[in-house]
Amino acid sequence: MIERVVPSNPGAFQQAFEAWAADQHGAGVLRKAGAREVYQAMWDSFAAWCLGQSPVVRIHTVDQRDLHAFQSARYGRKATDQSLSPRYALRLMRLIERVLAHHAERTGSRPNRAPADWVRAHPHVRYAESERADPPPEVLTPQEARLLLAHLWAARPRPGQDPAALASLPWQEIRNRASVALQLGAGLAPSDVRALTLASPVMNGVGPQARTWKLRVPANGTIRARETPVAPWAAELLHHWLHVREAARVGGEFLFPSTRTGKPWLADSQYQCARKVLEAAGVGSRGGAGGSFRLRHTFALRQLRRGSRPEMVARWMGVAPAEMKRYDRVVPGPETVV
Structure with a gap:
């Protein structure tokens, strides 16, 4: 039995864990009896240590030195649950890494690499579970993809559609669906969506028939500037959004501004808008509080699965090629793609 150490005035630490746990539960990861309690106890021990330091270690300032001091402080405690073993240390650091990453995505802050760096610096911990793999990345099922595409497509003109129904959608709703379309159809992170400008779409022609075939994604945070292809269905919705944007006289240089005057889209607002789109499509419950990572x-x-080289996909997504290894266990086998 793991003893739960409840931190005093947990604040941001508890909010970060609860938001992460909600996403994991919605994705079916934390539905086993007692699973959430175990992770809660592990996280609480870390939060209690951070808040017990002088000065207090804040959730957005945790670094490798803090993690090393935290792990060192655990030695000397009586533990009958193997909580000081390398395997437990790895599980704890992976939990801290995932909660901090989720917190960064939700708040639009810079990702914290300290937990991953700490694990890499301690080989006896890093390879403690070499025979076991991390859970595979969470993706949309074919049915979820079809539901989401049907919802997104309903926001663009098509034969047989009632013009009045389309006209009733506010420009913000078209913006929201187009931005979600680019997350799925171009592999964009939420921060990428907010960084796009009117110069980002690259057209494959001129005139009325021209469509976006790739995006120039500006550098943002730790992610370098890059180019990524756009699925044709997502390009169609983006094309419609550009018309709606012009007709609504939305200003500014951002492709997806927050206001009609062109103010930038704040992280929390965009996060909530994406969440509402997924919920309206019928896939929000599995994704918890947003689910845009899926x-x-x-x-x-x-x-x-279409045969693109991992190095190329990594370049499109703005990540290190090594991160493509996480997909190795889910790539084999046929599956409907969108």
């Missing part, structure tokens, strides 16, 4: 993973999986 869209990006689905893009990567689709490209790999």
